[in-house]
Amino acid sequence: MEGPEFGRQLRELQDTIVFGIGCFQAWQGIADLDDDSADALNRYRGFFLPAQRSLREVALLQFSKALDRHRGTVSLPNLLSAAMANSKVLVPRAELADLENLERRLAANDDLVRRLKSCRDQRLAHQDQRITKDTSLPFGEVRQLVEDIQAMFNSLSSWHNGSTISFDGITRMSESHTREVKRLAEAERERAHPEFRGHHT
Numbered sequence: 001m002e003g004p005e006f007g008r009q010l011r012e013l014q015d016t017i018v019f020g021i022g023c024f025q026a027w028q029g030i031a032d033l034d035d036d037s038a039d040a041l042n043r044y045r046g047f048f049l050p051a052q053r054s055l056r057e058v059a060l061l062q063f064s065k066a067l068d069r070h071r072g073t074v075s076l077p078n079l080l081s082a083a084m085a086n087s088k089v090l091v092p093r094a095e096l097a098d099l100e101n102l103e104r105r106l107a108a109n110d111d112l113v114r115r116l117k118s119c120r121d122q123r124l125a126h127q128d129q130r131i132t133k134d135t136s137l138p139f140g141e142v143r144q145l146v147e148d149i150q151a152m153f154n155s156l157s158s159w160h161n162g163s164t165i166s167f168d169g170i171t172r173m174s175e176s177h178t179r180e181v182k183r184l185a186e187a188e189r190e191r192a193h194p195e196f197r198g199h200h201t
Contacts, residue, residue, distance in 0.1 A: 020062030
């Protein structure tokens with residue numbers, strides 16, 4: 001792989017991660033609700049229940065893709081493999097120890113990545129099949145994985161051309177817009193049912 005193609009794939013991977021983060025934050029925002037918000041959104045459960053599930057599943061699909069080792073996938077492991085095979089051209093700012101450390105960080109997530117892949121292959125893509133593997137994905141583990149993915153991506157990007165991406169803006173925007181949707185739902189509930197006015201903090 002040459003430098004321009006490596007850069008193109010980094011940008012594609014960035015898009016995958018950004019999309020996953022946006023879905024993940026929006027899902028968290030409508031999954032972790034206080035009583036007032038839950039009551040307000042429940043008035044539109046025909047939308048919010050499928051939206052909540054869809055956001056979670058799309059987020060997990062994106063993170064699984066970002067960590068997929070299948071040949072041909074634009075992912076962190078595959079870009080790292082390319083970088084290690086041609087480090088002077090693709091990641092001139094990296095030392096061998098840097099690349100080896102990143103490889104260890106990826107390996108440390110192997111169990112969670114396996115569960116993500118099982119979730120993708122069985123629970124998401126083939127919902128009519130019986131699930132025979134452990135696909136449990138505790139929220140805290142996924143949250144930590146999201147942070148690891150961001151850090152590992154920025155390591156590769158900085159070693160390639162000295163640039164990094166601030167993912168905080170994506171997180172803040174998704175959080176802000178999800179709060180606004182909840183606020184609008186609460187306001188509509190209060191308009192339709194004035195007895196609820198002033199109940200939420």
